Amino acid sequence: MAAVAWGRCLPRVWLRRRAGPGCGRHYRAALCAELKQPLAIEEVASRPVRPHEVRVDVHFCGVNFADILVCRGQYQEKPQLPFTPGMEFSGTVLETGTDVSTVKEGDRVIGVSGFNGMAEECIIDHKTLWQIPEGVPLREAATLPVSYVTAILALEHRACTRPGLAWEGRIVVVGFAGGTIASVPANLLLLKNVSAMGLYWGRYKEQNFPIFSRILSSALQYCQQGRIQPHIGAVFKLEEVNDAFLHVIQRKSMGKSLFGRPSVLTISLKKESMQLRVNVFIRYSRFSPALPRRLAAGEISPTHLPLLFHQLWVCPPAYTSLNNSSEVLTKG
Incomplete structure (x- = not known):
């Protein structure tokens, strides 16, 4: 029944978006006003950017299992209601604050937004934006922050993998998308001389930002070099947010699912x-x-x-x- 509730179709209403920066500007966003209930598409009044912030025109936003959990109240981070989910996005810079020098209007960027990416625009701290290198499409770039940064952090930073690794191996716990929290028998750690460690990628953004930024830059570089080639299984319109959540809940998602521009x-x-x-x-x-x-x-x-x-x-x-x-x- 919960899955059916998430899949409830919403009216697809085209809303006029007002031009001009700052106050008076409006945009559409997916809002979670009540936990465990379908999201609604609302017209939101934009606010002026602060000196350290950037306004981004969102082209693509990733659909992650964590977005569903936070809208159910089952995630470790619990934003105040109402809120807009969406942890990662790509787009172009619309406006920059007076203290911002790292990006400029028109730059293609990806952002790690916490929870506000599922909208037509997003205001974000300039430190959590990265310029997209030439040759990397906006669509593919939107897939990188959560999935690929988690994988690279696990393999390169936590597990420290290297050729021929077998003795004294490392188990890295990255999540429980299967729904069951697994256990590691301590006797196997002893007998096999292996270590067990956890990885929560979001904490690196707060506790060790240089590592987080370096790994995300590596993901962009790997994508530019063709070393990673993201598979995008589905692209949904913003007004199809509940359909997209149901798509993930029913385990129909192959590769990465995104929200993208309608036409x-x-x-x-x-x-x-x-x-x-x-x-x-x-x-x-x-x-x-x-x-x-x-x-x-x-x-x-x-x-x-x-x-x-x-x-x-x-x-x-x-x-x-x-x-x-x-x-x-x-x-x-």
Whole structure:
């Protein structure tokens, strides 16, 4: 019955998001208002960033078993109600505080947010953001903080694995997703000359941040080098948050499950012999018909599109295409 409750479908209501930084800006977020009950999608008023904070436009957010536990009140950390779950996310920087110099507007980043990533935007301390290197997509980057940092911390830092390891081995306890808390017989530790140790990755962020930051940077580097290739089994829309939780609860998740943007707007630009294709995520408000003309004329660089479309929201279903010198705006 609990699984059915988590899977209850919510009305998919498109909410208008107001432009402009700080107060007066609104965004959608998944809210847990009552433990062990389905989450709701609410329009949330944004607040100004503090000097050490960064506002990030969230593109992807990981779905973790810990998110489900915290919404049931069964996790070791218990945020005050109401709260937004979501421990890891990727996106682009919208705004930085006055004391922030590590990232700038437009940078692609991943963040470790504690509990507030399942939303259209997130305000976070700049110390818990890492720039995504070239060649690593935002989607794959969102999978790294929880799963891969846990694995790398376990293998490299706690177990200290090395070639030929067999004698004096180490058992690392990383979690109990199976639902049963296992026990290690002390006599086996004695007879096999092995050690048992635990790993709670979140504590490293508080107690030994240099190690945490180094391991997360290693995960990004490994992904850039192709040494790890995250498998993404499912991508859900934000309004499908309860479906996503049920997907994990029923053990249907293969690889990593994510929340991601609902749809993609493709703008095709032709100028002389050069063809440019730019993918832009759809949002919900007004569209400026002058943008394609300015792009074709070279007045605006395509690299500025992610920033421009934070303020030029598009009401779906809509698309714009440019055929040679003519503009076409079609609305369904």
